[in-house]
Amino acid sequence: MRHGPRLGGCDLMSVTNYVTLEFPAVPENVEFARVAVACFASQINSFTLEEIDDVKLVVSEAISNTVLHSYDVSGGLVRLSAVRNGDTLTVIIEDFGKGIADVDQAKAPAFTTDPDRMGMGFTIMEALSDELRVSSVPGKGVKVEMRKSPHGAAKDSDEPEA
Numbered sequence: 001m002r003h004g005p006r007l008g009g010c011d012l013m014s015v016t017n018y019v020t021l022e023f024p025a026v027p028e029n030v031e032f033a034r035v036a037v038a039c040f041a042s043q044i045n046s047f048t049l050e051e052i053d054d055v056k057l058v059v060s061e062a063i064s065n066t067v068l069h070s071y072d073v074s075g076g077l078v079r080l081s082a083v084r085n086g087d088t089l090t091v092i093i094e095d096f097g098k099g100i101a102d103v104d105q106a107k108a109p110a111f112t113t114d115p116d117r118m119g120m121g122f123t124i125m126e127a128l129s130d131e132l133r134v135s136s137v138p139g140k141g142v143k144v145e146m147r148k149s150p151h152g153a154a155k156d157s158d159e160p161e162a
């Protein structure tokens, strides 16, 4: 069996389809990313429109976070990958900015470092994904990985092989 590069726990040689996009963390790319991922996700025919809307919302929350929180100067790099493995969609959003010192605290409902915001982004992302992983190395950036299948089939699924 051949082994190729991996993304989101998947061997890219064996997945159905994948795409990686890089763009600056600027507000106009929130909508771009939403639409791009919705278009990719709709290749999974059995996703309902509501599930595609869930994916769009997760993507906009994650990309908005890169715009708002990652970089002191506008326009730092964001890398967005979407992987289709059968009926399972994995979306990975990475930035290379200041990072998060305490990810568990950041994910808590209503936690925010910006008094003008609600602190509900991660809570929404978690609710709308079958699985959400957030990891960060302070000073190096944040990686958000969401997994979703039609009708929650990816929920509580086994860990992707290492």
Ligand SMILES: Nc1ncnc2c1ncn2[C@@H]1O[C@H](COP(=O)(O)OP(=O)(O)OP(=O)(O)O)[C@@H](O)[C@H]1O
Residues within 6 Å of the ligand: 061, 065, 066, 068, 069, 070, 095, 097, 098, 099, 100, 106, 107, 111, 112, 113, 114, 117, 118, 119, 120, 121, 122, 123, 142
């Ligand atoms: N990409 C990121 N880089 C650095 N810090 C981040 C990043 N994403 C989130 N954070 C930190 O985690 C906190 C919580 O994020 P979350 O999205 O839950 O809420 P928020 O963005 O503050 O508010 P809301 O999403 O409701 O507008 C943020 O206030 C910020 O401190």
Ligand SMILES: [Mg+2]
Residues within 6 Å of the ligand: 061, 064, 065, 120, 121, 122
């Ligand atoms: Mg947010």
